[in-house]
Structure formats: structure tokens, C-alpha cells
Amino acid sequence: MRVAFDASSIGSGLGGDETMARALVRALVRGAGPDDEIDLLFAAGVQPDVDRASAHVRATVEPRSSGPRHFLRDLPRWVGGLMPTPEVLVSLTHAPCGGGVPVALMVPDLSFEHLGDAFPRPTRLRLRSIVRRQVRRAAGVLTISEFCRSDLISTYGLGSDVVHHVPLHVDPPEHAPQADELDELRRRLDLADPFVLYVGNLHPRKNLPAAVDAVRGARRRCPALADHRFVVAGATWWGSEAHPGGADDWVRFLGRVSDDDRHLLVHAAEALIYPSRFEGFGLPPLEAMARGTPVVASNATSIPEVCGDAALLVDPDDIDGMADALVRATTDDPVRSSLIAAGHRRARHYSVERTAHGLWEALRAIALEPAPIPAPTR
Incomplete structure (x- = not known):
């Protein structure tokens, strides 16, 4: 089977979208059989990180263009020029306008349908208009959780056989960091005190002000947490969100961090808090679990x-409950030990092999009985 994959979002700096693309490419290559062939499209400046020994992989590198130009011109031109013709193209969020290849459209979540006020109006209208239309035109739809699969079916009236669940995976750490690595991180980032961590962008749906209030409440009610900082590792979204928490000097905003620093921060944190109101998957809790860091999440x-039973789960509007959960996750030794053990088990469940199996199973089903490809509109 020949599969094409638009991996041009890798290197874009788009946070979770880029992480998802990397995970899917890795799983696609890992799960390929001896008779499978893969075409990958990367943006210029990105070093393709694929194991070419496990499958026949061809990587094309082209300059990254704007969203409309990419889907209207560049992606159709690339996929239309592939020989032999792929049996299916994997495209993320939006599909190409043309190309003549059945599309497996990855839609990671429908937050723009349910949390419209969290998006700039032009973005909300664009996503609602285009995604609604393209999921019905696609040969099949991929998504990253059973929650999203059910949401796509109910929101858009899609058939249950059209929408396929492909879970993401978390990479186990290659090694536990040495003490000198953590000391250097603390010096470089001025993190002398113990800290609670948030990892992710600052999109309004992430509910970060609630996390700030919860850490503030935990610091006030528990003397053992009075000197803890709250560290936020993630970039603003659309450049418009103000940092919640005002001038509190115990709240540190690091902006986007490198993968290496992210790994060290998650290891060094006393706990990870993840208060999001809407997620298609939610990878940071699993990253924390894989590194033995207790998780408090919505x-x-x-x-x-x-997360299953490996995190303390709280209503995202329950600030007091979130503060109590933080106190338990950081100071109650039996609770903390239980979360760490359960977290390691949960992280192992989300392996790259599981992602690869789900992805290839979905693509083979889509290629076997693809939906008709509508004629391009003029």
C-alpha cells in the first residue's frame, strides 16, 4: 500500500499540531510492512526524522507557504505528481483542493465548534466552514480519541464507519536526567524554588487563569507549598493572550521551550497541572506520567x-478542588506514590506500536472502500 502524508506542519512552531504530526509520522513509518511505501512532504529547513530502514520512504522538502496557498496549490501539486499514485493521503485539519487522491482527514478536535468565544472570529468562521465541508468530502476521517470520534459523529452527522480513532503515543524518556543537568536548568531559568508546572500553549481553552488561582490557593492553605512557584512553559496563541496572574512574582512564564528543556522541566516539577476545558487528547499529562511526575487535570x-486512574481529576471550574488536589499530589506521600506508579502504567499503554496499529488499520480500511472524490468546485 502506498500512503502520502503532509508533514509540512513539522517545524512550524504550532505546538500541539506539530507534536501530533511528529507522532503520526513516526507511527506511520514504524508500522509499515515490507510492501508498504510512504511519501512524506516536509517544509524546508526541517531535517526529516524517519527511519528509512523499516519501510520504503521518500521524503520531499519544499518551502513552507501560507495556509491557503499550501492547500490550494502546493499540496495538490505535490500529491498529484507522485508516481505511482498513492492510495490515500493523510492531511491534517484541512484537505487539499484537488490532487486526485482519496484523503484521510485528521481532525484532532472540534473546540472551534463548542468554544467559539475562545477563537478569533475569522478563525472560528474559517474552521467551521471548511472543516464541516471537508469531513463530508473526505474518504475517511481520523481523530485522536474516542471522545473526538463520538463528537465528530454527533456534531457532523457522520457515519460511525467513516470516523477512525488513532490514539497518540508518549515516548518514554531515554534516561533520567542527572543532578547536574537539573541544577544547570534551574540556574539558567532561575528556578531556585520547587515548582508546579503547566506545559502547553496559552490558548483560552487551556483555562490557565484557573490554574494560577489553584496554585495560589494551595500555597495559602498548605505551609509546605508556600515557597512553590508556578512555572508555565508554552507560547501564546495568535499573540493576543495576556499572561494570567498579573504581577505575582511566584508565577514564571518561560514561553515556548526546547524539547530538551521540556523533558527536564517535567522531571523537575513537583506536579503537573492541566486544567483545560477542551482537549482532543491531552499529551502533557502522559509526558508527566512517563517521567514519574504526579498529575492534576480537569x-x-x-x-x-x-488519564484513566493515573491522575487526580477535578472540574475545571472548581478552583478549591484543584487546589486540594495539588496539595494531595505534592504532600500526601501515599497518594503521590500511587499516582507515580499508575502514571508509569498509563504511559506505557500509549505506545508508538499502538498508534501505528490504529493508523495503518484506519488507512487500509479507507483505501479499501474510499468515499467518492467529488469534482473540484470552480
Whole structure:
């Protein structure tokens, strides 16, 4: 089977979208059989990180263009020029306008349908208009949790056989960091005190002000946490969000961090807090679990599905409950030990092999009975 994959979002700096693309490419290559062939499209400046020994992989590198130009011109031109013709193209969020290849459209979540006020109006209208239309035109739809699969079926009236669940995976750490690595990180980032960590962008749906209030409450009610900082590792979204928490000097905003620093921060944190109101998957809790860091997370959307019993789950509007959970996760030794053990088990469940199996199973089903490809509109 020949599969094409638009991996041009890798290197874009788009946070979770880029992480998802990397995970899917890795799983696609890992799960390929001896008769499978893969075409990958990367943006210029990105070093393709694929194991070419496990499958026949061809990587094309082209300059990254703007969203409309990419989907209207560059992606159709690339996929239309591939020989032999792929049996299916994997495209993320939006599909190409043309190309003549059945599309497996990855839609990671429908937050723009349910939390419209969290998006700039032009973005909200664009996503609602285009995604609604393209999921019906696609040969099949991929998504990253059972929650999102059900949401796509109910929101857009899609058939249950059209929407396929492909879970993401978390990479186990290659090694536990040495003490000198953590000391150097603390010096470089001025993190002398113990800290609670948030990892992710600052999109309004992430509910970061609630996390600030919860850490503030935990510091006030528990003397053992009075000197803890709250460290936020993630970039603003659309460049418009103000940093919540005002001038509190115990709240540190690091902006986007490198993968290496992210790994060290998660290891060094006393706990990870993840208060999001809407997630298609929610990878940071699993990253924390894989590194032995207790997790406090919201009980909304896909997060309970992903975290299972390995996190303390709280209503995203329950600030007091979130503060209490932080106190337990950081100071109650039996609770902390239980979360760490359960977290390691949960992280192992989300392996790259599981992602690869789900992805290839979905693509083979889509290629076997693809939906008709509508004629391009003029």
C-alpha cells in the first residue's frame, strides 16, 4: 500500500499540531510492512526524522507557504505528481483542493465548534466552514480519541464507519536526567524554588487563569507549598493572550521551550497541572506520567479517557478542588506514590506500536472502500 502524508506542519512552531504530526509520522513509518511505501512532504529547513530502514520512504522538502496557498496549490501539486499514485493521503485539519487522491482527514478536535468565544472570529468562521465541508468530502476521517470520534459523529452527522480513532503515543524518556543537568536548568531559568508546572500553549481553552488561582490557593492553605512557584512553559496563541496572574512574582512564564528543556522541566516539577476545558487528547499529562511526575487535570472532554486512574481529576471550574488536589499530589506521600506508579502504567499503554496499529488499520480500511472524490468546485 502506498500512503502520502503532509508533514509540512513539522517545524512550524504550532505546538500541539506539530507534536501530533511528529507522532503520526513516526507511527506511520514504524508500522509499515515490507510492501508498504510512504511519501512524506516536509517544509524546508526541517531535517526529516524517519527511519528509512523499516519501510520504503521518500521524503520531499519544499518551502513552507501560507495556509491557503499550501492547500490550494502546493499540496495538490505535490500529491498529484507522485508516481505511482498513492492510495490515500493523510492531511491534517484541512484537505487539499484537488490532487486526485482519496484523503484521510485528521481532525484532532472540534473546540472551534463548542468554544467559539475562545477563537478569533475569522478563525472560528474559517474552521467551521471548511472543516464541516471537508469531513463530508473526505474518504475517511481520523481523530485522536474516542471522545473526538463520538463528537465528530454527533456534531457532523457522520457515519460511525467513516470516523477512525488513532490514539497518540508518549515516548518514554531515554534516561533520567542527572543532578547536574537539573541544577544547570534551574540556574539558567532561575528556578531556585520547587515548582508546579503547566506545559502547553496559552490558548483560552487551556483555562490557565484557573490554574494560577489553584496554585495560589494551595500555597495559602498548605505551609509546605508556600515557597512553590508556578512555572508555565508554552507560547501564546495568535499573540493576543495576556499572561494570567498579573504581577505575582511566584508565577514564571518561560514561553515556548526546547524539547530538551521540556523533558527536564517535567522531571523537575513537583506536579503537573492541566486544567483545560477542551482537549482532543491531552499529551502533557502522559509526558508527566512517563517521567514519574504526579498529575492534576480537569475532568473535561478527552482528558479522563487519556488519564484513566493515573491522575487526580477535578472540574475545571472548581478552583478549591484543584487546589486540594495539588496539595494531595505534592504532600500526601501515599497518594503521590500511587499516582507515580499508575502514571508509569498509563504511559506505557500509549505506545508508538499502538498508534501505528490504529493508523495503518484506519488507512487500509479507507483505501479499501474510499468515499467518492467529488469534482473540484470552480
